[in-house]
Amino acid sequence: MVVGDFPIETDTLVIGSGPGGYVAAIRAAQTGQKVTIVEKEYIGGVCLNVGCIPSKAMISVGHRFEEAQHSDEMGIVAKEVSLNFEKAQAFKDSVVKKLTGGVESLLKGNKVEIVRGEAYFVDENTVRIMDADSAQTYKFKNAIIATGSRPVEIPTFKYSERVIDSTGALALKEVPKKLVVIGGGYIGTELGTAYANMGSEVTILEGAPDILAGFEKQMTSIVKKGLKKKGVEVITKASAKGVEESDSGVSVSYEAGGEEKTIDADYVLVTVGRRPNTDEMGLEELNIKMGERGLIEVDKQCRTSIPNIYAIGDIVAGLQLAHKASYEGKIAAEAIAGEKSEVDYLAIPAVCFTDPELASVGLTEEQAKEEGFEVTAAKFPFGANGRALSLNAAEGFVKLVSRKEDGLLLGGQIVGAGASDMVAEIGLAIEAGMTVEDIAMTIHAHPTLAETTMEAAEVALGTPIHIIK
Numbered sequence: 001m002v003v004g005d006f007p008i009e010t011d012t013l014v015i016g017s018g019p020g021g022y023v024a025a026i027r028a029a030q031t032g033q034k035v036t037i038v039e040k041e042y043i044g045g046v047c048l049n050v051g052c053i054p055s056k057a058m059i060s061v062g063h064r065f066e067e068a069q070h071s072d073e074m075g076i077v078a079k080e081v082s083l084n085f086e087k088a089q090a091f092k093d094s095v096v097k098k099l100t101g102g103v104e105s106l107l108k109g110n111k112v113e114i115v116r117g118e119a120y121f122v123d124e125n126t127v128r129i130m131d132a133d134s135a136q137t138y139k140f141k142n143a144i145i146a147t148g149s150r151p152v153e154i155p156t157f158k159y160s161e162r163v164i165d166s167t168g169a170l171a172l173k174e175v176p177k178k179l180v181v182i183g184g185g186y187i188g189t190e191l192g193t194a195y196a197n198m199g200s201e202v203t204i205l206e207g208a209p210d211i212l213a214g215f216e217k218q219m220t221s222i223v224k225k226g227l228k229k230k231g232v233e234v235i236t237k238a239s240a241k242g243v244e245e246s247d248s249g250v251s252v253s254y255e256a257g258g259e260e261k262t263i264d265a266d267y268v269l270v271t272v273g274r275r276p277n278t279d280e281m282g283l284e285e286l287n288i289k290m291g292e293r294g295l296i297e298v299d300k301q302c303r304t305s306i307p308n309i310y311a312i313g314d315i316v317a318g319l320q321l322a323h324k325a326s327y328e329g330k331i332a333a334e335a336i337a338g339e340k341s342e343v344d345y346l347a348i349p350a351v352c353f354t355d356p357e358l359a360s361v362g363l364t365e366e367q368a369k370e371e372g373f374e375v376t377a378a379k380f381p382f383g384a385n386g387r388a389l390s391l392n393a394a395e396g397f398v399k400l401v402s403r404k405e406d407g408l409l410l411g412g413q414i415v416g417a418g419a420s421d422m423v424a425e426i427g428l429a430i431e432a433g434m435t436v437e438d439i440a441m442t443i444h445a446h447p448t449l450a451e452t453t454m455e456a457a458e459v460a461l462g463t464p465i466h467i468i469k
């Protein structure tokens with residue numbers, strides 16, 4: 001941080017270096033802008049440090065450990081399988097370090113100035129950037145706010161050593177013998193699954209009638225079957241009431257089915273949503289137009305009500321996902337450069353890294369009908385796919401939703417092994433305006449899981465080869 005108070009001038013000031021901010025900064029630099037990025041905590045934001053990446057590393061650890069113990073069907077019986085959790089954490093940390101170091105190099109390589117500190121708006125062309133012992137004023141022509149989100153805290157579950165949020169869950173020093181998860185959204189279910197695979201006895205308490213809202217019931221029922229097999233108890237319509245904490249554990253009280261109950265555990269993980277970081281940075285004084293729940297209102301170029309200030313990622317409406325933040329970052333940077341770029345969320349994927357994985361892109365069958373389309377919904381099961389069987393991962397299906405009159409692809413849902421990667425093909429096809437016939441006529445390598453997408457397209461056309469019509 002530069003000490004002194006002569007304002008430093010920059011073209012574009014990006015606040016926050018998560019997947020929204022760092023991508024926006026790089027794209028802005030690519031268009032010739034002089035770019036400064038401000039970060040108050042760690043380069044890479046939530047995603048790289050305490051979100052997507054470390055959680056996926058721990059999920060992989062859980063998978064390897066679980067598979068090492070339960071592959072007897074394939075003739076593999078390991079006599080002694082142990083988990084060195086300290087080493088597992090070190091593995092996770094090494095992945096994070098590689099990626100965050102990589103992002104820093106990319107920013108530097110693109111001549112983006114990195115400033116450590118917390119940004120606070122003074123007016124619509126000025127911020128003060130403060131760290132523990134200094135402050136610096138920056139003047140900018142345009143700013144992109146990408147300050148992300150933080151976990152919501154329930155007043156009766158104050159975060160502590162044993163009442164933890166997702167960041168705490170990723171930094172544990174031991175595998176909990178018993179873990180209670182409050183909130184069956186994708187973060188709670190993913191982390192609950194990872195710890196169940198590592199040997200924890202997990203209970204998920206969810207207030208709604210079902211977990212993983214946003215994914216179709218026919219998909220989540222397969223995940224719930226998998227959770228049950230791992231011994232994870234899912235209690236829905238459950239209202240978490242409070243927690244008593246001791247040195248060695250927690251006692252969580254909740255109400256379900258009209259009864260008050262308690263569960264004892266080593267830790268309780270609270271994952272009931274994330275709130276945007278839009279407070280405490282001077283936005284009120286700027287009079288930026290705010291939307292619901294602290295989100296900033298933006299137009300299709302991610303421009304706020306103040307024309308030279310843009311906002312992207314978790315602080316604007318829509319899915320709180322890394323790839324959405326990055327996509328919006330590129331649009332905002334290009335808009336500042338005078339390009340005509342606009343957001344189009346037609347084919348934005350949503351993925352959940354449970355066992356098996358869930359993925360959805362475009363419209364679901366129900367959404368397509370609500371939008372007035374007459375649709376064909378065609379499903380092909382993983383159980384009829386050679387690669388899925390050879391992976392011993394026969395659970396799941398691909399579903400394609402297309403317009404009845406001409407087969408235009410409107411959406412796709414996948415539950416099964418590799419769903420997170422397979423969804424890209426469906427997203428590309430939607431983006432390119434393709435029909436189910438286009439997918440059916442694309443030669444897919446054999447034997448691959450991706451063949452299930454081709455075969456679902458053939459189901460839509462009424463000509464499937466590997467299942468009887």
Ligand SMILES: Cc1cc2nc3c(=O)[nH]c(=O)nc-3n(C[C@H](O)[C@H](O)[C@H](O)COP(=O)(O)OP(=O)(O)OC[C@H]3O[C@@H](n4cnc5c(N)ncnc54)[C@H](O)[C@@H]3O)c2cc1C
Binds near residue numbers: 018045055149324
């Ligand atoms: C456990 C977990 C798992 C997840 N898994 C996935 C996944 O698999 N896939 C997926 O797509 N998404 C996932 N997400 C969500 C994803 O992490 C977020 O959607 C994404 O990080 C949002 O990006 P962002 O750029 O908007 O903000 P963030 O990544 O939150 O970054 C914002 C940055 O701004 C900084 N900042 C805030 N205020 C200031 C200020 N005033 N001055 C300077 N700097 C500031 C913060 O320190 C932070 O580094 C996960 C999240 C969690 C918690």
